[in-house]
Amino acid sequence: MKKKVITCDTLIIGGGQAGLISANILSNLGYETILVEKSPILGGGNSSFQNSFGDTFDYGYHALDYNRSLFTSNFFKSLLDNEINVFNLKRGLLLNNKIIKYAEVPNKWPKDFKITTKKVKDNIDVNIPITKKKLTKIYGKKFTEFIYKKVLYSYPSLIKLKSLGHSEKDLIQQVYPWFFPKILKTKKAKTEFQLYHDKVRNEGNQKIMYPKKGGFSQFMEAIVKNSNPKYLNIFKNAQNMKFHFKDEHVKTVAFNDKIIKAKNIYWCTSLTYLAEMMNINVKKSDATKQEIILGSFTFKDKIQTNYHEILVGDPNCNFNRIGFPKKLSNDTVINTLQVEYYFPKGEFLETSEEWKKIWTKQLKKAGIVEEENKLLEFDFKRYDAGYLNSDSNTKHIKELQKKLNSKSSNIFVPFRGEGPENINRIVPTVFKNVIDKITTQQ
Numbered sequence: 001m002k003k004k005v006i007t008c009d010t011l012i013i014g015g016g017q018a019g020l021i022s023a024n025i026l027s028n029l030g031y032e033t034i035l036v037e038k039s040p041i042l043g044g045g046n047s048s049f050q051n052s053f054g055d056t057f058d059y060g061y062h063a064l065d066y067n068r069s070l071f072t073s074n075f076f077k078s079l080l081d082n083e084i085n086v087f088n089l090k091r092g093l094l095l096n097n098k099i100i101k102y103a104e105v106p107n108k109w110p111k112d113f114k115i116t117t118k119k120v121k122d123n124i125d126v127n128i129p130i131t132k133k134k135l136t137k138i139y140g141k142k143f144t145e146f147i148y149k150k151v152l153y154s155y156p157s158l159i160k161l162k163s164l165g166h167s168e169k170d171l172i173q174q175v176y177p178w179f180f181p182k183i184l185k186t187k188k189a190k191t192e193f194q195l196y197h198d199k200v201r202n203e204g205n206q207k208i209m210y211p212k213k214g215g216f217s218q219f220m221e222a223i224v225k226n227s228n229p230k231y232l233n234i235f236k237n238a239q240n241m242k243f244h245f246k247d248e249h250v251k252t253v254a255f256n257d258k259i260i261k262a263k264n265i266y267w268c269t270s271l272t273y274l275a276e277m278m279n280i281n282v283k284k285s286d287a288t289k290q291e292i293i294l295g296s297f298t299f300k301d302k303i304q305t306n307y308h309e310i311l312v313g314d315p316n317c318n319f320n321r322i323g324f325p326k327k328l329s330n331d332t333v334i335n336t337l338q339v340e341y342y343f344p345k346g347e348f349l350e351t352s353e354e355w356k357k358i359w360t361k362q363l364k365k366a367g368i369v370e371e372e373n374k375l376l377e378f379d380f381k382r383y384d385a386g387y388l389n390s391d392s393n394t395k396h397i398k399e400l401q402k403k404l405n406s407k408s409s410n411i412f413v414p415f416r417g418e419g420p421e422n423i424n425r426i427v428p429t430v431f432k433n434v435i436d437k438i439t440t441q442q
């Protein structure tokens, strides 16, 4: 069968957050735009689903920090016509089978962590980059060892990155600042990340927004609904995608029964994948895919919890986070929860039935669910989430980004991310980059 050739101004690869916002801007400004998504659903990392009881779960716990970027909050508020709840996030930490309030002061932490903070002065810098020396000075030896030996080791993806040449010093930045007790305010915070975490930890007050109904995917659906269908064509389920390159220039993109020729290609998915196709130096053996597995539970009786989410830093638990979706939707009866676990692809091959048993046992042991509470439904999902790249691959990908800036390239990257990034950073960045791009192009 002969493939149908379609031409357009811009072809967007990837229907996640970055791709959908680009499509929204371009179509509303009258640019002929095509968005191609390989999966059957839009939203990428921000999708939701329902189980047979009609209970809504997201693909991994999701919440949007409110007013972390005013632009992002106002963008979604206007798209959803204020159909959102804004509230203070309650976060817990699960460590050594104990639940502790996030940003709790050291003297309220369980005694077995033995945190010493006597030496802390109010000008101490606990911001990134954090080092073992700095942590020991602030929290004492025992607690620092606990973070390096237990909390870090509860993240199989971080351990893989260590084996791929990343330093322990870099990896600890990803655990920090979640798993540390509250201490005095720092004075040296400068970046958006530092300032935000400083504020959250010190004020213990993190406001978030969440759609009133339908889960986190409502944010994504609202972007699509508010795009201009006259100028936007979306193709989901794109199979057998083939990119025809001339150096850094994409001549055509073929999938299903179509060939697309576009002046501009907006790359809104993994850069590792692009680098592989363009034969940039990235070594396949140095790029491990990361998997996420999700267990979504509906129980018969109420689950007693004060928290919207619990972060888990315990190598005896095969999950990194527990989320309570009904709490986020402001329901009165909380009988659902979701666990999520990240690891290098292929590291855990247990079946859905096996995970159900493992997780149920671990949740009961940690006292999250009472022994006699009956499980009514369990849903298991497994999906790929980005790449774990070696240190040298990370450098090659940066080189790729430089190549894409050359005049001969028609590939544009509205947001340069390789893993889960905070949406408050994605939204304004995509807007800025797309507007800059279209105002400077001929």
Ligand SMILES: Cc1cc2nc3c(=O)[nH]c(=O)nc-3n(C[C@H](O)[C@H](O)[C@H](O)COP(=O)(O)OP(=O)(O)OC[C@H]3O[C@@H](n4cnc5c(N)ncnc54)[C@H](O)[C@@H]3O)c2cc1C
Pocket: 013, 014, 015, 016, 017, 018, 019, 036, 037, 038, 039, 041, 042, 043, 044, 045, 046, 059, 060, 061, 062, 063, 064, 065, 238, 241, 268, 269, 270, 292, 340, 385, 415, 417, 419, 420, 421, 422, 423, 424, 426
């Ligand atoms: C479990 C989890 C929890 C998170 N929680 C939060 C949170 O609470 N708050 C927050 O702010 N952020 C959160 N994030 C981060 C946020 O969801 C992501 O940073 C955001 O989705 C990234 O958007 P993106 O468009 O760059 O990439 P993605 O969402 O990954 O979208 C990329 C899209 O491209 C598609 N694609 C891939 N290859 C191709 C191809 N060859 N052709 C066509 N399409 C392709 C994919 O199917 C996908 O739809 C979370 C992420 C995860 C994974």
